[in-house]
Amino acid sequence: VNNGIVVVVLASAVLYGTPLLYAALGELLAERSGVLNLGVEGMMLVGAVMGFWAVQRIGASGPVTLAAAVGVAALAGAAMALIHAFLVVTLRANQIVSGLALTLFAGGVGLSSYLGNDLHLADQPARHQFSAVDGFGLQKLPIVGPIVFDQSVLVYASWVCVIAVAVYLSRTRFGLNVRAVGEAPDAADAMGINVTAYRYAHTLLGGAFAGVGGATFSLSITPQWVDNLTAGAGWIAIALVIFAFWRPGLCLLGAYFFGAFAALPFTLQARGVTLAPELFQSLPYVMTVLVLVLVSSRGAKLRLGAPAALGTPYVREER
Amino acid sequence: VIRIERRLRQPRWLSLAVPVGSILVSLVASAVVLAATGHGPFHAYRRLFDAAFVANGALSASLTSATPLAFTGLAAAAAFRMQLFNIGGEGQLYFGAIGAAAAALLVGGGSTTLLVLAMCAAGAAFGAAWALIPGLLRAFLSTNEIITSLMLNYVAALILNYLIFDSLSYWRDTSSAEAKVFPQGKPLPDAATWPTATLHLSSGIVFPLGLGIAAAVAALLWFLYSRTRFGFELQVIADSPRAARYSGMRTRRKIVAVMAISGAIAGLGGASQDGDFRHLLDPRGLTDAAYGYAGIVVAALARYNPFAVVLVAFLLGGLQNAGYALQGADFPSGLVGVMQGLILFCALGGELLVRYRFRVGRGARAASVTAAGAAS
Numbered sequence: 001v002n003n004g005i006v007v008v009v010l011a012s013a014v015l016y017g018t019p020l021l022y023a024a025l026g027e028l029l030a031e032r033s034g035v036l037n038l039g040v041e042g043m044m045l046v047g048a049v050m051g052f053w054a055v056q057r058i059g060a061s062g063p064v065t066l067a068a069a070v071g072v073a074a075l076a077g078a079a080m081a082l083i084h085a086f087l088v089v090t091l092r093a094n095q096i097v098s099g100l101a102l103t104l105f106a107g108g109v110g111l112s113s114y115l116g117n118d119l120h121l122a123d124q125p126a127r128h129q130f131s132a133v134d135g136f137g138l139q140k141l142p143i144v145g146p147i148v149f150d151q152s153v154l155v156y157a158s159w160v161c162v163i164a165v166a167v168y169l170s171r172t173r174f175g176l177n178v179r180a181v182g183e184a185p186d187a188a189d190a191m192g193i194n195v196t197a198y199r200y201a202h203t204l205l206g207g208a209f210a211g212v213g214g215a216t217f218s219l220s221i222t223p224q225w226v227d228n229l230t231a232g233a234g235w236i237a238i239a240l241v242i243f244a245f246w247r248p249g250l251c252l253l254g255a256y257f258f259g260a261f262a263a264l265p266f267t268l269q270a271r272g273v274t275l276a277p278e279l280f281q282s283l284p285y286v287m288t289v290l291v292l293v294l295v296s297s298r299g300a301k302l303r304l305g306a307p308a309a310l311g312t313p314y315v316r317e318e319r
Numbered sequence: 320v321i322r323i324e325r326r327l328r329q330p331r332w333l334s335l336a337v338p339v340g341s342i343l344v345s346l347v348a349s350a351v352v353l354a355a356t357g358h359g360p361f362h363a364y365r366r367l368f369d370a371a372f373v374a375n376g377a378l379s380a381s382l383t384s385a386t387p388l389a390f391t392g393l394a395a396a397a398a399f400r401m402q403l404f405n406i407g408g409e410g411q412l413y414f415g416a417i418g419a420a421a422a423a424l425l426v427g428g429g430s431t432t433l434l435v436l437a438m439c440a441a442g443a444a445f446g447a448a449w450a451l452i453p454g455l456l457r458a459f460l461s462t463n464e465i466i467t468s469l470m471l472n473y474v475a476a477l478i479l480n481y482l483i484f485d486s487l488s489y490w491r492d493t494s495s496a497e498a499k500v501f502p503q504g505k506p507l508p509d510a511a512t513w514p515t516a517t518l519h520l521s522s523g524i525v526f527p528l529g530l531g532i533a534a535a536v537a538a539l540l541w542f543l544y545s546r547t548r549f550g551f552e553l554q555v556i557a558d559s560p561r562a563a564r565y566s567g568m569r570t571r572r573k574i575v576a577v578m579a580i581s582g583a584i585a586g587l588g589g590a591s592q593d594g595d596f597r598h599l600l601d602p603r604g605l606t607d608a609a610y611g612y613a614g615i616v617v618a619a620l621a622r623y624n625p626f627a628v629v630l631v632a633f634l635l636g637g638l639q640n641a642g643y644a645l646q647g648a649d650f651p652s653g654l655v656g657v658m659q660g661l662i663l664f665c666a667l668g669g670e671l672l673v674r675y676r677f678r679v680g681r682g683a684r685a686a687s688v689t690a691a692g693a694a695s
Binding site: 038083087091092093094096097098100101102104105106107108109110111112113114115116117118227231232235236238239242276277278279281282285286288289292293296317318 | 323324325352356399404406452456460461462463465466467469470471473474477478480481485486609612613615616619651652653654655656657659660661663664667668670671674675
């Protein structure tokens with residue numbers, strides 16, 4: 001059963017969905033605080049290249065190096081997000097254009113490519129990588145074994161993050177404050193919540209998650225660095241937040257749905273299907289458009305879950 | 320101590336000072352990036368400037384790089400002005416190149432004038448058609464055009480690769496055994512090579528026809544946006560969608576029209592790539608160049624003014640051309656993208672100076688006292 005095509009596709013859907021999940025969780029946190037960050041793709045790429053750099057250069061044992069690399073990737077992503085936060089929170093710039101600028105600056109033809117070239121990271125195999133760990137000795141179980149219990153630490157950690165974000169947003173004071181800042185910043189300000197600090201913190205947190213998402217590519221899925229490694233995953237993650245109606249649990253389902261489409265070409269190729277590869281490669285992008293259409297035609301009226309103040313700067317003097 | 324307050328009037332000189340200031344500040348910021356990664360910024364800048372504008376043939380090469388940026392910049396400006404964030408200029412340019420190459424191959428011989436017209440028409444039509452997908456979705460289903468137009472860039476790139484590398488399509492050269500092993504596009508007929516104008520100064524500066532077309536498009540766009548009823552309605556819709564709806568303006572049609580115009584301009588850029596420079600459908604060259612994304616930088620820096628777009632395209636075209644010319648160990652690829660991104664960041668930050676003014680020290684306190692007095 002465990003080598004059947006359905007199980008194999010589902011198991012790799014979880015693997016390929018994990019970077020989307022991390023990035024989407026981060027974007028969800030930023031958007032819940034009212035900051036739309038379209039720079040996810042750029043933050044992921046810088047996270048990916050810096051995480052890979054850390055793995056190649058840190059001379060510690062495997063697990064320590066990998067943990068440090070994830071930390072470096074998170075910091076790199078957060079550093080990129082800081083630019084966006086400064087521009088849109090402090091300087092009140094247009095959030096859409098600033099996010100686009102971040103993707104251009106950091107993305108496949110920008111900083112990530114520059115760093116990859118300048119640090120000579122291309123065409124090297126990774127010294128260490130996250131590989132599947134037999135979770136709780138349940139790997140051999142039929143069907144759920146390979147899908148759920150034969151994954152890397154990054155996958156298990158992403159589940160912890162989903163639960164943590166969900167609990168944070170609905171069960172803690174800080175999380176409720178974030179939602180207030182995203183829905184009605186003037187009311188939140190009147191309550192004594194520091195709108196600027198919350199927006200900065202969650203934009204940076206979003207960047208850190210995006211950086212880890214990028215590192216999932218360079219440390220686990222394709223353990224190497226090539227320019228434009230993420231190939232649009234950051235954009236799919238932004239769309240994912242919309243499909244998930246800004247809810248962490250639905251992000252998980254959505255991420256694996258798109259993960260399945262991202263994994264399909266490799267699985268089919270491995271089984272000797274010789275259709276044009278472009279057809280399968282375009283599936284995640286086409287599916288993103290289709291699902292977005294499905295969601296928006298209904299959601300346009302309902303605006304399910306979109307934070308009311310999303311995309312608008314908060315200026316106390318003009319409230 | 321520092322107060323930020325909204326300007327009531329925006330002085331004219333600021334709309335020039337801000338872009339110029341952004342370029343200067345971003346040069347400083349790029350110098351920091353260069354120095355931090357162990358390159359000498361002054362040396363790098365001197366070589367960059369030399370390769371962009373001074374060296375033998377540099378100006379012609381910069382004009383070559385500027386031409387597609389002018390088209391994609393105009394495409395972005397046309398849409399962004401109406402708050403339609405079409406970032407699919409990249410894919411629309413690919414489609415324009417596909418359409419124009421097909422037109423040139425179909426017409427085959429004949430006069431160059433005929434071929435130029437056919438290629439422009441086909442390029443604009445293909446680009447517009449590809450832009451209509453996000454345009455119609457946005458107009459009728461209110462689907463976010465940013466994400467759909469961007470996703471379609473990837474799809475367009477895959478279609479482009481499919482046509483040349485993974486199929487025996489009409490565009491692929493299958494005439495020789497060598498072409499079957501190393502796939503490439505069918506060479507376009509000789510008459511499909513667009514004419515150029517040469518300015519005979521020291522070394523002769525070559526102006527591609529595409530640049531002239533881009534300048535004409537800029538003039539048309541300016542006329543359309545600031546001298547016609549259509550343009551006026553666009554401005555109203557952009558500034559206040561509700562007011563536009565209540566006064567009976569047809570918002571949906573305008574969205575579709577603007578996306579089609581934007582796509583058509585990007586498509587013309589694709590046609591110019593075929594006719595002016597590449598003379599075959601060249602997937603790798605087109606996808607590597609990322610003209611569509613750089614066009615967004617051009618448009619934003621020009622503050623969506625069509626004439627300024629052409630000027631800024633020349634500056635950034637010089638930067639891009641110098642980036643290619645110098646690419647190597649001490650001039651890593653990606654540097655040009657970093658600099659473009661920094662310019663855009665600075666231009667965005669500079670917007671604050673246009674919209675707000677700063678008061679420091681006593682003036683600030685006095686102002687806040689008056690403001691408080693007025694409020695109470």
